[in-house]
Amino acid sequence: MTAGKTEATHPRLTRAHCQHLLQQMIRIRRFEEKCAELYTQEKIRGFLHLYIGEEAIAVGVMDALEADDAVLATYREHGHALARGLPMNKVMAEMYGKRDGSSGGRGGSMHIFDAEKRFVGGNAIVGGGLPLAVGLALADRMQGRERVTTCFFGEGAAAEGEFHESMNLATLWKLPVLFVCENNFYAMGTRLDLSESETDIHAKAASYRMPSEAVDGMNIVEVEAAARRAVATVRAGDGPYFLECRTYRFRAHSMFDPQLYRSKDEVKEREKKGPIVRFQGWVLDAGILHQADIDAIEADVAQEIDAAVAFAEASEWEAIETLLDHVGAVP
Amino acid sequence: MSEEITYREAAGAAIHDAMAADPRVFIMGEDVGHYGGTYAVTKGLLETFGPERVRDTPLSESGFTGAGIGAAMGGMRPIVEIMTVNFSLLALDQIVNNAATLRHMSGGQFNVPVVIRMATGAGRQLAAQHSHSLENWYAHVPGLRVLAPATVQDVYSMLAPALEDPDPVILFEHVMLYNRKGTLDRSAAVDLRSAxxxxxxxxxxxxxxxxxxxxxxxxxxxxxxxxxxxxxxxxxxxxxxxxxxxxxxxxxxxxxxxxxxxxxxxxxxxxxxxxxxxxxxxxxxxxxxxxxxxxxxxxxxxxxxxxxxxxxxxxxxxxxxxxxxxxxxx
Incomplete structure (x- = not known):
């Protein structure tokens, strides 16, 4: 293994990098806590699916990607958008449905897009983004580009036909796709073992002869290391890779979910092992960061969120006259 | 210069000429390559353009239609062939929830220049799962352009502008037209607007x-x-x-x-x-x-x-x- 490859495939846990990882996770966590609050104030409407508890995956994986790689995510994608580098102002304005939102307000919480960041949504059909990822990767392959398309989805998608069709196509055609399954063990309210005959999700990908592995999705260091290995394989032209990140959603599926399907104790137990509390504890214990660093991160993030809310509040609503815009290039 | 050819030949010639003119154009679908196309429209294309651009797919209508949509977003100009409109129902999610909506949902940032061809209609005694005419299901959906070429000229001449359309186009070929002969002028241009x-x-x-x-x-x-x-x-x-x-x-x-x-x-x-x-x-x-x-x-x-x-x-x-x-x- 060359020195260059070691660098590419192993995260270096320097002070700056640890600070960055923690800050990204806290940024997403606090942003979403604010969103929940804004939802109760009816500033944000419709569905709101919080990523709280799963932040290590988006942050860890995104750090392994290049600027011209493509990223597809689900309706629980606020964290991915922020980790991918979309400006928080635009993401917040999109949550409001305002003109300055990342999709001009037309998509809302579930459909955040950014062409410049190659952030291809925000797809709210479970499994619907997987064939798109296959196609984006096919275009790269046919045009001789060494880009990676990363597709995030939940374990619920593994029950969809589109999941299996995409696994097969991507492997059959050796396409540069990184599939990232965020297995939070509940498809809305249906526990994994109540819906799948094979609950080991990454084994399904392996059955298509795709290299696959499962990692602790609550451990950001493990996620990032696995993502770097996976991305290196995909970028080298060895075909797709499947990464199952085992995680847990601390909040309800959406704001309408009374959570009848799991106990409060179960959630509490999982929260103790959450990605932020764990990583923050570790960097403090190891003396890599100090409490003053954490306080500085929290202060930074609070300021960024305040500014994003102010930006969204100040943004205009789209004029009714634009209703039919963006249906087609030719109206 | 005009020629007398069948609708099938004209449809195939349109694909051939589009692929020859633009390296971004490729075709994929069930049996388009080695079999030569279920209705023999794509016969000979594999030999001319090779398996990268004449891509046989597994029986995964949703998967390969979605892949066509993704490839279109990635800069290619895919022609997706779905064997018949009846099977396109397995790809309806990709066509309606992705192809037709992505431009709007993204506030105009992404567009989907894909052409999806499929056979439609009855008349060959193929019974209830191969004979339906569901064109109006697609004609119901904002974000799609839906074409129904009835003539040799149209089935040839509509494809090139359909591929130039920055948005998704669904193109229906009625199964009873494939053997029909007509006059084709390859240089004639047609529009995708008018009756x-x-x-x-x-x-x-x-x-x-x-x-x-x-x-x-x-x-x-x-x-x-x-x-x-x-x-x-x-x-x-x-x-x-x-x-x-x-x-x-x-x-x-x-x-x-x-x-x-x-x-x-x-x-x-x-x-x-x-x-x-x-x-x-x-x-x-x-x-x-x-x-x-x-x-x-x-x-x-x-x-x-x-x-x-x-x-x-x-x-x-x-x-x-x-x-x-x-x-x-x-």
Whole structure:
């Protein structure tokens, strides 16, 4: 293994990098806590699916990607958008449905897009983004580009036909796709073992002869290391890779979910092992960061969120006259 | 320069010429390569362009249609072939929830320049899972352009502009047209907006598209023997509908019958009828008539299949009813 490859495939846990990882996770966590609050104030409407508890995956994986790689995510994608580098102002304005939102307000919480960041949504059909990822990767392959398309989805998608069709196509055609399954063990309210005959999700990908592995999705260091290995394989032209990140959603599926399907104790137990509390504890214990660093991160993030809310509040609503815009290039 | 070729050959030539002209164009679908195409449209393309650009797919309609949508977003100009509209229901999620919505959901940041071709219609005794005409399901959806070329010229000439369209295009080829011969001028350009008047007439407007167009023209010829001059409108584009053309024809003739192989309930014929009612009601001399498929899954036996579909005698009867003439012509 060359020195260059070691660098590419192993995260270096320097002070700056640890600070960055923690800050990204806290940024997403606090942003979403604010969103929940804004939802109760009816500033944000419709569905709101919080990523709280799963932040290590988006942050860890995104750090392994290049600027011209493509990223597809689900309706629980606020964290991915922020980790991918979309400006928080635009993401917040999109949550409001305002003109300055990342999709001009037309998509809302579930459909955040950014062409410049190659952030291809925000797809709210479970499994619907997987064939798109296959196609984006096919275009790269046919045009001789060494880009990676990363597709995030939940374990619920593994029950969809589109999941299996995409696994097969991507492997059959050796396409540069990184599939990232965020297995939070509940498809809305249906526990994994109540819906799948094979609950080991990454084994399904392996059955298509795709290299696959499962990692602790609550451990950001493990996620990032696995993502770097996976991305290196995909970028080298060895075909797709499947990464199952085992995680847990601390909040309800959406704001309408009374959570009848799991106990409060179960959630509490999982929260103790959450990605932020764990990583923050570790960097403090190891003396890599100090409490003053954490306080500085929290202060930074609070300021960024305040500014994003102010930006969204100040943004205009789209004029009714634009209703039919963006249906087609030719109206 | 014109040539006499079949609809099948013209459809294949269109794909060949588009691929030769633009390296971004490729075709994928079930049996498009080694088999030569279920309807032999893509025969020979694999030998010419190779397996990268003539891509056989597994039986994964949703997967490969979605892959076509993704490849279009990634800078390619894919032609996705779905064997028949009946199987396209397995890809409906990708077409309706992704192809048609991505531009809007992303606030105009992403577009999907894909062309999805599929066979449609009945007449080959293929029974209820291979014979339906579901064009209007797609014509219902904002964000899609829906084409129904009925002529050799259109099936050739519509493909190039469809590939240039920055948005998704669904292209329907009626199975009974593949063997039909016609005149093709490869240099002629056509548009993807307007309906065409295929026969001029003053007494009644017959509006049709796709496979039913030829039955409608046959009915018009027979009506002419009885002194009734029917104008025949070929819709060509099912979404967006070119209402101006059929409305001005109906303004002139004051009578209209729509011939549509879809089932009557919720049909494209119903939509056109409603538009005529909304726009030219006070100029009509008779209620708008419709000749559609019977409300039954298309049956296998020849006589029952024929009875289920719009046929020439029914078109003539509907036209005569609109003209207040009952019974058989003298």
């Amino acid at each position: 065409a008047i295929r026969r001029e007439g003053r007494d009644i407007t017959l509006i049709s598209y796709g496979g039913s167009l030829w039955k409608t023209l046959e009915a018009a010829a027979l009506l002419a023997e009885d002194g009734i001059e029917a104008e025949v409108v070929d819709l060509r584009v099912l979404r967006p509908l070119d209402a101006d053309t059929f409305l001005s024809s109906v303004r002139k003739t004051r009578r209209a019958v729509i011939v549509d192989e879809g089932w009557r309930t919720g049909s494209l014929a119903a939509e056109i009828s409603a538009q005529i009612m909304e726009e030219v009601f006070w100029e009509l001399d008779a209620p708008v008539g419709r000749v559609c498929s019977a409300e039954v899954p298309i049956p296998y036996p020849r006589h029952l299949e024929e009875a289920a579909l719009p046929q020439v005698p029914a078109i003539i009867a509907a036209a005569r009813a609109a003209l207040g003439k009952q019974g058989e012509p003298a």
